[in-house]
Amino acid sequence: MRLVADGMTPVSRSVLVHDVTADGGYAFELAHPLFLFAGDRIMFEAAALVVVRADGQRLSYAGDWSTRC
Secondary structure (H helix, E strand, O other): OOOOOOEEEEEOOEEEEEEEOOOOOEEEEEEEEEEEOOOOOEEEEOEEEEEOOOOOOOEEEEEEEEOOO
């Protein structure tokens, strides 16, 4: 499933995420799997993945960037 991490586009359905692959062959590997709900919005801030829930709650998740071949 393609997720848009612009902080504006909501996730269209619930999904379990282990990593997020970005353009340019990079991936953000989460420290722990994350369950996103329909309506959540995601974005990257510093070294974290930020999830904004439909009710406005902001959650930050740690992980590491890696390259994918």
